[in-house]
Amino acid sequence: MKTLSKEKICKNYINNEWVASESQETIESFDPARKGTIVGYVQDSTASDLDKAIQSAHLAKKTWRKIGQAERGQFLYKVANLLEGKLDEIAETMTREMGKTLHESKGETSRGIAILRYYAGEGIRKEGDVIPSSDKDALMFTKRAPLGVVGVITPWNFPAAIPIWKIAPALVYGNTVVFKPATEAAVTAAKIVECFAEAGLPDGVLNFITGSGSVIGQELIDHPLLNAVTFTGSEAVGEGVAKAATERGIKFQLEMGGKNPVIITKDADIARAVEGVISGAFRSTGQKCTATSRVIVESSIYDAFVKKLVEETEKITVGNGLIEGVWMGPCASERQFNTVREYIELGKKEGAALITGGKTITGEEHEEGFYVRPAIFGGVKPDMKIAQEEIFGPVIALLRVNDLEEAIKVANDTRYGLSASIYTSNISAVLEFIDEIDAGLVRINAESAGVELQAPFGGMKASSSGAREQGQAAKEFYTAIKTIFIKG
Numbered sequence: 089m090k091t092l093s094k095e096k097i098c099k100n101y102i103n104n105e106w107v108a109s110e111s112q113e114t115i116e117s118f119d120p121a122r123k124g125t126i127v128g129y130v131q132d133s134t135a136s137d138l139d140k141a142i143q144s145a146h147l148a149k150k151t152w153r154k155i156g157q158a159e160r161g162q163f164l165y166k167v168a169n170l171l172e173g174k175l176d177e178i179a180e181t182m183t184r185e186m187g188k189t190l191h192e193s194k195g196e197t198s199r200g201i202a203i204l205r206y207y208a209g210e211g212i213r214k215e216g217d218v219i220p221s222s223d224k225d226a227l228m229f230t231k232r233a234p235l236g237v238v239g240v241i242t243p244w245n246f247p248a249a250i251p252i253w254k255i256a257p258a259l260v261y262g263n264t265v266v267f268k269p270a271t272e273a274a275v276t277a278a279k280i281v282e283c284f285a286e287a288g289l290p291d292g293v294l295n296f297i298t299g300s301g302s303v304i305g306q307e308l309i310d311h312p313l314l315n316a317v318t319f320t321g322s323e324a325v326g327e328g329v330a331k332a333a334t335e336r337g338i339k340f341q342l343e344m345g346g347k348n349p350v351i352i353t354k355d356a357d358i359a360r361a362v363e364g365v366i367s368g369a370f371r372s373t374g375q376k377c378t379a380t381s382r383v384i385v386e387s388s389i390y391d392a393f394v395k396k397l398v399e400e401t402e403k404i405t406v407g408n409g410l411i412e413g414v415w416m417g418p419c420a421s422e423r424q425f426n427t428v429r430e431y432i433e434l435g436k437k438e439g440a441a442l443i444t445g446g447k448t449i450t451g452e453e454h455e456e457g458f459y460v461r462p463a464i465f466g467g468v469k470p471d472m473k474i475a476q477e478e479i480f481g482p483v484i485a486l487l488r489v490n491d492l493e494e495a496i497k498v499a500n501d502t503r504y505g506l507s508a509s510i511y512t513s514n515i516s517a518v519l520e521f522i523d524e525i526d527a528g529l530v531r532i533n534a535e536s537a538g539v540e541l542q543a544p545f546g547g548m549k550a551s552s553s554g555a556r557e558q559g560q561a562a563k564e565f566y567t568a569i570k571t572i573f574i575k576g
């Protein structure tokens with residue numbers, strides 16, 4: 089039976105109007121904690137809706153560019169204030185739509201506000217440099233120019249932070265945007281777009297369109313009026329985005345998977361390492377591209393570390409993220425839930441030992457949700473699939489090694505390179521790790537997840553296209569440099 093609770097029909101936002109899709113069809117968004125409950129409906133858009141969104145962003149390009157960076161920054165301050173006023177409502181919607189705990193949702197929404205204020209501040213920061221010319225009578229300088237219409241395609245795991253860390257810099261540097269959120273978190277995304285709409289952006293500057301990724305997302309990346317695309321999500325879709333963008337010669341940015349390692353050396357503070365591993369692996373139900381998924385432990389402390397890790401993991405409370413005291417919410421969807429369960433079965437078949445967790449939770453309040461106990465596999469070999477493939481769920485693979493050299497070799501033995509961490513008290517180990525690890529985020533005595541909005545974010549190898557997001561790095565992606573030479 090489907091229960092409709094606090095349902096909302098979200099429309100597309102095109103050329104500053106909330107409009108229904110031409111299809112007259114909507115898609116339901118379900119609560120993963122209570123699978124019969126619909127959180128809201130979003131538009132099942134068509135290629136023609138998408139075309140209108142892009143045309144409107146295209147028409148708005150010149151006006152928005154000419155408004156100037158300082159005024160564009162002022163709009164973002166307004167959006168930040170509006171979002172702050174709706175923090176509780178948006179956080180609750182996020183928890184109901186994709187399952188992370190209310191505490192996590194509030195933290196993420198607050199982060200969105202801070203990101204908006206950071207990029208609002210860019211409004212009055214420099215947009216170029218003066219460079220001495222070899223001609224003493226000339227003035228030479230650089231000026232940043234926007235790219236034009238940017239397509240923003242986002243996943244469901246950070247429904248506020250990821251859209252905002254893409255849209256805010258795109259806008260402040262003078263681009264117009266067509267935003268296509270993940271269908272599984274599109275009701276939350278609509279609420280974020282409402283804040284941009286209420287801030288009074290000029291017509292067509294930000295357009296929001298929902299619908300199937302394979303239809304709307306694909307049309308977006310293939311549209312001839314698109315000037316750049318930024319994407320976070322799976323590797324399979326990311327490859328398609330890169331291919332389409334390369335064929336048309338437009339700029340693209342991809343953030344994809346991770347299989348993030350944490351190394352624990354023999355002199356590490358075990359209690360601290362356990363705390364960091366649990367938070368990195370199981371917060372957000374392990375559904376972060378920066379989540380800890382491989383823990384590589386030096387042999388001499390392996391048993392002591394695992395004992396403490398298992399003890400602490402077994403204390404984790406799993407349930408509906410709206411309930412106070414629940415530490416870990418459900419998997420975000422039935423599809424994620426099934427993927428996690430399949431990997432747990434695969435791990436057992438591959439010969440790893442399931443030390444704790446991995447079981448579906450049933451009974452009473454858990455009956456209706458996609459709940460699984462956080463799982464730890466011991467005896468994992470580097471070439472097993474559970475040590476190589478991104479699971480995107482609350483599953484740790486433990487690998488035992490003899491020394492730091494072997495630990496780094498095992499850590500690098502994956503196609504991914506997003507985040508990596510080491511717990512150690514040995515400064516030489518720290519220096520060695522910084523130099524030798526293949527990862528975009530290198531963390532010492534800190535969990536693998538933990539992204540700061542003012543610093544570059546992105547990975548190596550198959551994790552990313554290389555163009556970093558956030559902080560000042562965003563400017564590199566969302567602008568092109570003009571070198572100007574003036575002679576009187």
Ligand SMILES: NC(=O)C1=CN([C@@H]2O[C@H](COP(=O)(O)OP(=O)(O)OC[C@H]3O[C@@H](n4cnc5c(N)ncnc54)[C@H](OP(=O)(O)O)[C@@H]3O)[C@@H](O)[C@H]2O)C=CC1
Nearest residue numbers: 242243269270271300301302305306321322325344377480
């Ligand atoms: N790096 C990360 O942060 C993330 C990684 N993942 C990984 O990906 C796996 C699958 O998750 P999933 O949500 O399916 O990720 P996807 O890559 O399918 O979805 C990400 C975004 O891309 C859209 N999309 C889907 N197909 C296309 C297409 N052909 N062209 C353009 N856009 C498209 C989706 O729309 P729609 O939602 O409508 O399908 C969504 O907005 C996870 O299990 C995880 O391993 C997932 C999310 C985030």
Ligand SMILES: O=C(O)CCC(=O)C(=O)O
Nearest residue numbers: 375376377378537538539
């Ligand atoms: O760890 C974070 O805060 C962000 C991670 C991320 O970008 C992702 O999971 O997609």
